[in-house]
Amino acid sequence: MNKIVKYILIGILVLGALWAAAFFIKTNSKSAITYEVQNPFISNIEKKTVATGKLIPEDEIEIKPQISGIIEKIYKEEGDEVKSGDLIAMIKVVPNEQSLNQARGRVRNAELALNNTKVEFERNKALFDKGVISSQDFNELKLQYDQAAQELENAQADYQIIRRGSAGGSSSANTNIRATVEGTILEIPVREGDQVIETNNFNEGTTIATIADMSSMIFEGKVDEGEVAKLEVGTPLKINLGAVEGEELDAVLRFIAPKGIEETGAVQFKIEGDVEVKDDVFIRAGYSANASLVLEKKDSILVIPEALLQFDKETDEPYVEIAEGPVENQQFERKDVEIGISDGVNVEIVSGLTESDKVKVWNKTEPIKKGEDEETEEETS
Template sequence: MKKILKWVGLGVLILGALWAAAFFVKSNGKSAIEYETHNPFISSIEKKTVATGKVIPEDEVEIKPQISGIIDKIYLEEGVTVKAGDLIAVIKVVPNEQALNQANGRVRNAELALNNAKIEYDRNKTLFDKGVISSQDFNNLALTYNQAQQEVKNARADYQIIRRGSAGGSSSANTNIRATVDGTILEIPVEEGDQVIQSNNFNDGTTIASIADLSKMIFEGKVDEGEVGKLEVGMPLEISLGAISDKKFDANLKFIAPKGVEEAGAVQFKIEGDVKVDESVMIRAGYSANASLILEKKDSILVIPEALLQFDKSTNKPYVEIATGEQQFERRDIEIGISDGVNVEIVSGLEKDDKVKQWNKTEPIKKGLEEDEEEDSEETAE
């Protein structure tokens, strides 16, 4: 029994030694890793930033009433194109009882003064015709009579304005709410029956409608303080709208805010740009938009793919490895410039003929190891 166990143990050791030898030979028989190389090339780089915001009309006018009252009738709807002077709505006046009573009393007083002036005028006219009084005295009485007539007209007009909102139902009556500019009605925030307040020195008044020219739009957005210093008025913008994904719009930067606003721990600066509207596309006010700005651009410069760069752990300076022979490389420190996230500018350290090592070779190595492990497991099972 002992002899059998001895021979079994010896057999196991021999098989183990053979397997180890086979694995060692196979491992050393693998081909060496071959690194690809890339040459620097001449290209252009644009460094861009994106500002988020929205597209709004350049000028938006709010129509407010000149008299308080109740909306009696609305004639137009939102989205309708209007001309200056078009009737939008009519207000029904609800007069103040005290003001109405005072206006009525003024009319009665003016009528009494007119009756008295007429009596004096008629009596003195007879005397003037007979030559009893002078021409100057009669002219003074005629002036008083004419002023009394005008006062009655004024008092009655004021009474009608307080009672109805207009003196005679003319097209310029305060109760008629009309468009003051050409454009499109963006919003009518009131309904028939709503009470409105007139615009005055102490109150902005109730907005009955807002009108804007949708052919004149601007982009309004914000940029970070780290990039605002590179912007200049007049720079070109490329506007993309969330609602119109298949079309870009050109614009020019026209305003950069002199003061920033802190948002979520970062200082943001407001910018505006004139958008060149295509007449074939309907742009609605308030569309969300992104503006692409070119912060820096260089043409015909030496570049390499940014993926070829490595950075020294101690100095954080960039370097690459250059081929010196067949799969032989040496380190070379370089100086880089601007980058667009894909390619990076080479300021110094490389020439067009240099062959730069590509680093991303980890996946093929892992794949080879997995295949070897599978083969080894199969051999063990056998």
């Protein structure tokens, strides 16, 4: 029995050795990976960045009332084109009771003063006609009478302004809210019946409407602090709108903020660009947009695909491997290189290579043949 077990173990060991030898021979019989090569070439590189932002009118005017009250009537709608002087809304004045009472009392006092002066004036006029008083005394009384009449007129005008918002029914009445510039009404944030506050030195007042010239638009966006130093005023921009597919607008950088704003741990700088609005493209205020900016550009320089670069693990310096002799020999040597700008696809070679060098293409993978794939599955099973 022991001999049988012994023979079985010997047989298993022999079969295992034979299988291992066969597997080793088959594995080493596969052809070695053949690396391709690529020559450096002359090309242009543009290093770009994208700034996100929006399109806004260059000039937005807020129309505010000169008197407090309630919106009685709105004559325009958002999106309407207006000219300077067009009536937008009308305000109904709700006077302050105390101010109204004081103005009414001032009118009454002016009437009493005028009546008293009138009596004196008429009495002395008769005396002047008879030669009893001098011309100088009569002229002084006439001046007092004229001043009293003017005071009454002023008091009555003030009373009407407090009561109605204006001294008369002219088109320049404070209750009439009119456009001050030509443009498009972007927003009317109030409705009929809303109470509004006048603009003064202590209060900016309620906005009745916002008007802007839609033919003059600017791009307003932000760029990272790592890229702002490479920007210059006058740099051309390409504007892409999220709401208008397939349209690209030209713009010119006109402003770079001198102070950055920290957002989510990164410092951002505001930029502005003048946009050339096309007649056949309707632009709405507030469209989100992306601006493509060229940070750096070089023409006719020696480049290689960035995927051919390797970096030393210790020094982090870039290098490539170039072929020694014929490519069929698959013999390569390391060559340190100095690189310049990159656009993410190609990278500039400042020194270390020439156009005749054959640079090794890394990470070559061979497709698995169908027969080999089936054999691998059988071995695994």
